[in-house]
Amino acid sequence: MQLSPTSVSRLDQSFRWPGGARVGIIFNVAYEGWSEGQTPGLGPMGNPLRPGHVDVNALSWGLYGPTRGIWRALEIAERNAVPLSVMVNGVLAEKWPDTVKAIHAAKHEIVAHSYGMDVIPVYLDEAGQRENIKRTTALIADLTGETPRGWISPRGTGSLVHNALLAEAGYLHQGDCNDDDLPYRLNYGERSIVGVPLTMDVNDLPSAIRYGNNARSLVEQFDDLLEASLERETSPLFFDVTIHAHVYGRPAGAWTFDVMMQKAKAARGVWIGTRQQAAEHALNYWT
Template structure:
């Protein structure tokens, strides 16, 4: 694991652009799976016996590229908010129009591994390097822009993955959950900003794991924003995350819309992408 002596953290005087103490990042998890693979969970909840293809879960996941990503982009455009879109390499292969639309809309594309079933901790070093190379290349070749940020499936890299990302030229990653602010990791001659993938306002655990209705996520956001602005005194940021196959659907997308509306109306809040957050934090540490 990365040792503390290789980490530089931001202090209490740090502020987001325009002097804001509170930062909010809107993430869209746009996810795909390798050929023959399906989401590990589905809307029915009860898994099939091992070794059987779960057509229900597979179809549920395919809502993302069919409808969900378009609805998420429409909502973000309505509020003129640029999001950070976690995008698997397989989507650049199978649904290139959607990935081009994300890029053309000015949103940040976060590399999200080749597929949701390709999790770095399951791979040896050579396999991790190849997955980084393959995923990066698929996105860059399609959009003409090399992604600078990475988040692994389920936010789970490996003890060496941040170093491999830094050595591959990545500027930030979200495979961490241990700070309220970005921090700088140094790995030999390379470094990378770590930006926690906060899970408090995230549709998948809220709706699928805990069985909450969509309004519960809105209430969670409202409480978190109120606490950040009126109870916290130190700089902070948090994510708002939807998955295109979960709250990319009408029953939940309205919450993403409403949260964006309320965030736009709030004073003292900075809204930005993970790439912008990384650059701003890095400058503050220089």
Template sequence: MSEGGSVQRLGPGFRWPGGARVGVIFNIAYEGWSEGQVPGIGPMGNPLKPGFFDANAASWGLYGPTRGIWRALETAARHGIRTSVMTNGVLAETWPDTVRAIHRGGHEVIAHSYGMDVIPVYLDESGQRENIRRTTGLIADLTGTAPTGWISPRGTGSAIHARLLAEAGYGHHGDCNDDDLPYLLREGEREIVAIPLTMDVNDLPSAIRYGNNARAMLEQFVDAFAAMRERETRPVMLDVTIHTHVYGRPAGHWVFDEIMRQVKAADDVWVGTREDAAQALRASRAALTDSGL
């Protein structure tokens, strides 16, 4: 979403590194909330009356740093897959060992706002700038590397947020859903790659919003993956996303493991991080057009 940037999209001639037409990105949503804040809804599915602290939802969310992130990192290491880990700045303050482990494991640390309750569209311009500065600094101070990618809570930036991210030195963001591929967004003299965060294979809406069991997410992946490889003719990208407090748990995590196994077995598919995807676009500028057709 942008207030006035120009867009260039990838045409049908684009290919992922190695010549692959289909690309897969594994995302891990590692989420935390500001002090005194909790997830808006917990595993029971019914929010409390306004003004009451939801201890159930708070405890549910804390599973992520306690157990879920470690299980997800172990699975990714076993398959030799580098993931993109959406990480809130508050977690660098409260669970620093986990954020260091993500970085040491070779994964991409994606800035995910200070907390899940800090959503850019609710902030004025100065508030958005401060949130970017604060989140970036917390992660960079801990890992020694400033994040190059950003995804806002619920993928919701603001009309000016992409410009502010570009001005802050970010190379890509995921606050969009309007393409099958990354595209280039120019904001004045700066540019930033927009990488859609596709929701087709995502544990939170599948399990929490729609009440599906874990096998339903696997079936969704299998069908989408087959369609992309066998029916589509144009280049496409598929996100596979889990949250550490949702399918970081054993009852659902086996699906993430199985999807990784199936993707690794496919020799016609590219697998990389969101930063890798941004770099692939920049290396393929000749494939960019004003329409993407």
């Protein structure tokens, strides 16, 4: 099979989002789980344990996502009538099936997020990557009755051949890219896949955990980016608003998701949609 793209199709200045909007916003929830015996690499304490010890603090921190965080995020989205793109690990379909069913029942997009956060494609050989795609896809599809159309790898890191493998598996879009303001199409001979860049400017995990900002600073970042996009930029673009179910799925941060949704809905000339909708709209533009 063709492992490197034969060509790349990008959008031009004439592109507009549905309704003629120049600016698009996608609200994401990173709903994350880890393989049995694995724990998050980051925890609220910030200081890693010595090698060879299970960090039960980080483990418990991560488990907030399925017990409380995802439910709070879904309630906020319902209240604001905003569609979500929810990154879901395959292991969650095994261990917390009711949560994954609830995401699907609410008609949000489920984006495959590898089997577990510890299963990063670049660490696997080609056969291992194919098996991970197959396993993750099947777990979600068997539970919900709908095959996921989009994929984002843990930490947005696929591999040099992973996009081609996703195209081979029939995926419509992937988010393991950061190199454009708009979706673009990677062509692999007769197959193709749309890259929908995963922007990191409004993301709770680096803001709160890596940089130690308070929750209000995420709203300020959103405000500045929205203003710049509408009043200073002239080109078409989109950006993501992302929270993690185990980080700002908590009361201390969830309110920011609510506020940012309200601000996005009140802004004029803004389209709000899912990653799948963005990919499909871009494909219509090319055809």
